[in-house]
Amino acid sequence: MATTYDFPSDLLAGQEELHQVRAELSALLKRLPWSVEPLDGFSDTGGWRKVERPASPGWTPDEQAEVEKLRRREHELAVFVTTHRFWTEVTTDDRVDARTRLKHAHEERQTARE
Numbered sequence: 001m002a003t004t005y006d007f008p009s010d011l012l013a014g015q016e017e018l019h020q021v022r023a024e025l026s027a028l029l030k031r032l033p034w035s036v037e038p039l040d041g042f043s044d045t046g047g048w049r050k051v052e053r054p055a056s057p058g059w060t061p062d063e064q065a066e067v068e069k070l071r072r073r074e075h076e077l078a079v080f081v082t083t084h085r086f087w088t089e090v091t092t093d094d095r096v097d098a099r100t101r102l103k104h105a106h107e108e109r110q111t112a113r114e
Helices: 009-031 061-082 085-089 092-103 105-113
Strands: 042-044 051-053
Touching: 009 061, 009 092, 009 105, 092 105
Parallel strands: none
Antiparallel strands: 042 051
């Protein structure tokens, strides 16, 4: 039988926000030009793998600030989740399982609502 964990609400909320921030950051980085600074495009067809990049206009100061803000929040949340007092209540042998279940707790709650 699988172990169940009684995660505190603040830990669940922190993990959920961490998922949201990471998704937002990932989506933003996919939309932005490949280079932070303006750079010419290039093509390398002589290597073992063809690599091409168009010219990059770089990121605007607002885009850079948004990425920095999301990265900072991601870091804060990761530290909060990993150092939460709850982990002292979980045996060392169960911590990996508990951490995995926490990462997927939002999926289980959504399934339960449906």
